[in-house]
Amino acid sequence: MALPPAFLDELRARTPLPGLIGRKTRLVKSGRNWKGCCPFHGEKTPSFYVYDDHFHCFGCGAHGDAITFLMRAEGASFPEAVERLAAEAGMEVPRPSAEQAARERRARDLHAVMAAAAEAYHRRLFLPEGRPALDYLLRRGLKEETIRAFQLGWAPSGRGAIAADLRGEGVSEEQLIEAGLLRPGEAGDPPRDFFYARVMFPIRDRRGRVIAFGGRILGDGQPKYVNSPETPLFRKRMGLYGLDLAREGAFRGAQVVAVEGYMDVIALHQAGFTGAVAPLGTALTAEQLEELWRISPEPCLCFDGDAAGARAAARAAEVALPLISTERTLRFATLPAGEDPDTLTARRGPAAFQAVLDGARPMAEALYGLIAEGRPSATPEQRAALRNRLTGAAWAITDKALAAEYRRVLLDRFFAAFRGGRGGPAAPRRIARPAIAEPATRAERARMLLAILLRHPWLLPQVEEAVGLLDLPDGPPAQLRAAILAWHGGAERVDSEGLIAHLARCGLEDAVAWALAPAGLPLAARAEALPGEVEEGFWHFFLRLRGEADLIEDQQEARRILAETNDPAAQRRLILLTEALEAIRRGEAAAASGDAA
Structure with a gap:
């Protein structure tokens, strides 16, 4: 029986390819990746490259992931390669069972259901009934080719639309409910559409498979955005909008940047910033940060330049501190007041957003401001409380050597800010400072x-x-x-x-x-x-x-x-x-x- 895709994805994520492949051939750092002589054919000039989740030889064409490498390098069968990698990663290989086989079949079926639903919503966007939604997207500055690339769609206001669209493909009501496309009926009522009268944004996993949808209402109604409920395919805290495209963008050298909304991601990709992603309507989670670090060692988090943006940045830093290391960290960028990436690129062009990215601060530099901003510091008690918060933030870092460095940096800023004992940065003195000694x-x-x-x-x-x-x-x-x-x-x-x-x-x-x-x-x-x-x-x-x-x-x-x-x-x-x-x-x-x- 085939192993669950989720297990294989986690196994690949837990197996650092440079370490595995470095046992067979000497690798050297090449930018963000690694290169060396191919272990599968004799060569003197390195043409074998190792990326975050795969290898590729430009000489002989060898290509694959950790499992493929072990099979080719040591002649292991697929089960043998999986068993060995799982043992090294501290994972247990799932054993076959009738229940698991049934779950796998349902998951495969649900992926097909979600793909068909995305096609149906997308098709309706270009019908007369979807014209208001299409006009809305065009007014927001999106080109038709961008709309098609992101497979944006329209869920009509009539009841039973998605069930009618997919009935011809043999999709049952039970599958639509399990996929989060229908709500179960209450008190004997028939199921009803989860999404209606909304612009539809397909949400994909890192492999490009549709796993959920976000829906935006036209006009000013509430809630403005609604996401799919949690399903066997979708957990909101695990995913990022645009992740599959950002992986490709990062592979080609794009800066990975997390912004707030779906439209921000789409507008940035259209403007050439192909590493853009967004959380799914919530604050960034630890799982989403792990996804970011899988494709970039130093992604940038971009926040609005208002009080809400500062609070969001502080929350993200709090989540990230226990997870950062010498190999992975963050940068923080702040948008001009009143702007978001969508409006900024539309009004002032890509150069304006590039300037925001160029001004991004390393986490160690941004952290002091995120903690100290807006906190009173006029009295010794208030300054002591701020200092305790700074040292507490540093000690949240698991890597103790790195924690000590952060503590030193934060306290250096603290001492410099309050040199002289005042409740703020040192100002010019009214009393001259004569030389007190030779x-x-x-x-x-x-x-x-x-x-x-x-x-x-x-x-x-x-x-x-x-x-x-x-x-x-x-x-x-x-x-x-x-x-x-x-x-x-x-x-x-x-x-x-x-x-x-x-x-x-x-x-x-x-x-x-x-x-x-x-x-x-x-x-x-x-x-x-x-x-x-x-x-x-x-x-x-x-x-x-x-x-x-x-x-x-x-x-x-x-x-x-x-x-x-x-x-x-x-x-x-x-x-x-x-x-x-x-x-x-x-x-x-x-x-x-x-x-x-």
């Missing part, structure tokens, strides 16, 4: 602070944000600060030996030696320092590195908090700030070791 003195203070962190990284959770706020000198100070914060983002164990070993592996051994040079190191930078001494020493050098203008604002904020809370910690912070300001104004050149205690 460069050598400033570098020495940075060395003391970094030495404390190197010996006592347990302090990082408390002071990470403060360290990010500092303007440190270029060279070893800035390099060490960046590497320490990045390490802390992904470290499983926070200890001095692990941190120093990590920095050595990063090529910063000399910078560590500079920071830990014994001359002048304060008590707080010694391994035996008590926790209170460590904290006091860190804040001593932090305050002397912060700068007079920043310290004045910090002092004002500390006075306000002390007046409101009468908290001893706030009082101690105000004392330290006042001492630091006085030290700067007296022109003290450096901090002695004992000052930190």
